[in-house]
Amino acid sequence: MSARHPVRVEDRLRFDSIIDARSPAEYALDHIPGAINCPVLNDEERAIVGTLYKQVGAFEARRVGGAMVAANLAQHLRTHFADRPERWRPLVYCWRGGMRSGAMVNWMRLVGWDAQQLAGGYKSWRRHVIARLTEHAPQLQLRVLCGATGSAKTRVLQALAAQGQQVLDLEGFARHRGSVLGAWPGVAQPSQTGFETQIVDALDRLDTQRPIYIEAESARIGRLNVPQPLVQRLRASPCIEICADTDTRLAYLLRDYANLADDPALLAQQLGTLKELHGRQVIAQWQAWAQARELAPLFAQLMALHYDPLYERSQSRNLYRWEQRQSVQAHDLSDAAISALAQTIAALPDPVAASADDSPSP
Known part of the structure; x- marks a missing residue:
C-alpha cells in the first residue's frame, strides 16, 4: 500500500x-x-x-x-x-x-x-x-430479553452465546449489572469511549442479518450512557419475557449477589441512595439487614417495593413492542435449567416473520 x-x-x-x-x-x-x-x-x-x-x-x-x-x-x-x-x-x-x-x-x-x-x-x-453506531444500529435484528429482577437474564444471554447464538452483552462491556447494586466488585467501569468501542468491535464480528440477543437495558448502565441509536433500536425490537415466580427469583438472587454480604458497609451506603424513593424508615431497616448480612429479607423487600414496581412501570413505557412479547416460563434457575431455557428461547418462532405473515394483504 x-x-x-x-x-x-x-x-x-x-x-x-x-x-x-x-x-x-x-x-x-x-x-x-x-x-x-x-x-x-x-x-x-x-x-x-x-x-x-x-x-x-x-x-x-x-x-x-x-x-x-x-x-x-x-x-x-x-x-x-x-x-x-x-x-x-x-x-x-x-x-x-x-x-x-x-x-x-x-x-x-x-x-x-x-x-x-x-x-x-x-x-x-x-x-x-460514531458512524457505525448511527448507520448500523437501525439494521440490527435484535431480540430483547426481558424479565423482572432475578430472572437470570444475563446468565441466559451467556448461555445463548455458549450455544452459538449471537449476543450483545452491554452489561459485560459496561462491567456493571445495571442496577443500584450492580457494580462489579473491585472492577472499575471503562470510559464512555471505551464502552462504545467495545460495542462497535462486537457488532463488526456479528452477522446483522441474523438475530442478535440483547438484554433490556435503560439508557444508562452505571455511569455509562448506552449510545442513543442502539437504545432506539432496542426499544423498537421484539421482546422475549422470562417469567419466574418470586421464590425462584429470590433463590437466584441470593446465589448471584452473594458477594454483597462481603462488604456490609458498602451495601448499606448504596441502599442509602434510595432514601428519597422509599423514605428513611424503610431504608433504615434495609441498611440494618445489610449490616447484619441478612440478604434474604433484604432482597425480598427490594424486589417487592423497588425492583418489581419499577419493572412493571418501565416495560410498557420503554419497549414499544411489549404487548406483542413472547413469554417463556422459568420454574428453576439452576445452571442446567438456564441452559435449557436458552435453548427454548433460541427455538421460538421468528417474531418478525410472524408479524409479516399477519399483515393484511395489499
Missing part, C-alpha cells in the same frame, strides 16, 4: 500489527481493538512537553520532546520490535495522525519495514465508531 494513499480505519485489518503511539493514559481510556501501546512519549514526558509548548514555545518543546521521542523509539526497537521480520507491515496512529506517529513511522521505514500512518489518527477511529 503506497504511502501516497492515506490509510483509512477500514484498512486496518490489512496490517500485521496496529501500534498506538500515544501515552499509556490515552491508551487506557480507549484504543483501536487489537492495538498495542508503544508510546513515543510517556504520561510524564507528554505533560513536560505540553508545559514547555505553552510556557516557552514550540521550538523548545520540539527540542526537548525530540530527545525523549528518540530515546523511547530506540527502546521500542530493542524490545517490542526486535523480533519483527523484514516484511512486517505495522499501522501506527497517535491522536490526530501527526508528529508522534509520524516520528515512529519514519524510523520504522529507515529500518526497512513498510510502516504506514493512520490518516486522522485516533480521532478518525472515533468518527468510525
Whole structure:
C-alpha cells in the first residue's frame, strides 16, 4: 500500500500489527481493538512537553520532546520490535495522525519495514465508531430479553452465546449489572469511549442479518450512557419475557449477589441512595439487614417495593413492542435449567416473520 494513499480505519485489518503511539493514559481510556501501546512519549514526558509548548514555545518543546521521542523509539526497537521480520507491515496512529506517529513511522521505514500512518489518527477511529453506531444500529435484528429482577437474564444471554447464538452483552462491556447494586466488585467501569468501542468491535464480528440477543437495558448502565441509536433500536425490537415466580427469583438472587454480604458497609451506603424513593424508615431497616448480612429479607423487600414496581412501570413505557412479547416460563434457575431455557428461547418462532405473515394483504 503506497504511502501516497492515506490509510483509512477500514484498512486496518490489512496490517500485521496496529501500534498506538500515544501515552499509556490515552491508551487506557480507549484504543483501536487489537492495538498495542508503544508510546513515543510517556504520561510524564507528554505533560513536560505540553508545559514547555505553552510556557516557552514550540521550538523548545520540539527540542526537548525530540530527545525523549528518540530515546523511547530506540527502546521500542530493542524490545517490542526486535523480533519483527523484514516484511512486517505495522499501522501506527497517535491522536490526530501527526508528529508522534509520524516520528515512529519514519524510523520504522529507515529500518526497512513498510510502516504506514493512520490518516486522522485516533480521532478518525472515533468518527468510525460514531458512524457505525448511527448507520448500523437501525439494521440490527435484535431480540430483547426481558424479565423482572432475578430472572437470570444475563446468565441466559451467556448461555445463548455458549450455544452459538449471537449476543450483545452491554452489561459485560459496561462491567456493571445495571442496577443500584450492580457494580462489579473491585472492577472499575471503562470510559464512555471505551464502552462504545467495545460495542462497535462486537457488532463488526456479528452477522446483522441474523438475530442478535440483547438484554433490556435503560439508557444508562452505571455511569455509562448506552449510545442513543442502539437504545432506539432496542426499544423498537421484539421482546422475549422470562417469567419466574418470586421464590425462584429470590433463590437466584441470593446465589448471584452473594458477594454483597462481603462488604456490609458498602451495601448499606448504596441502599442509602434510595432514601428519597422509599423514605428513611424503610431504608433504615434495609441498611440494618445489610449490616447484619441478612440478604434474604433484604432482597425480598427490594424486589417487592423497588425492583418489581419499577419493572412493571418501565416495560410498557420503554419497549414499544411489549404487548406483542413472547413469554417463556422459568420454574428453576439452576445452571442446567438456564441452559435449557436458552435453548427454548433460541427455538421460538421468528417474531418478525410472524408479524409479516399477519399483515393484511395489499
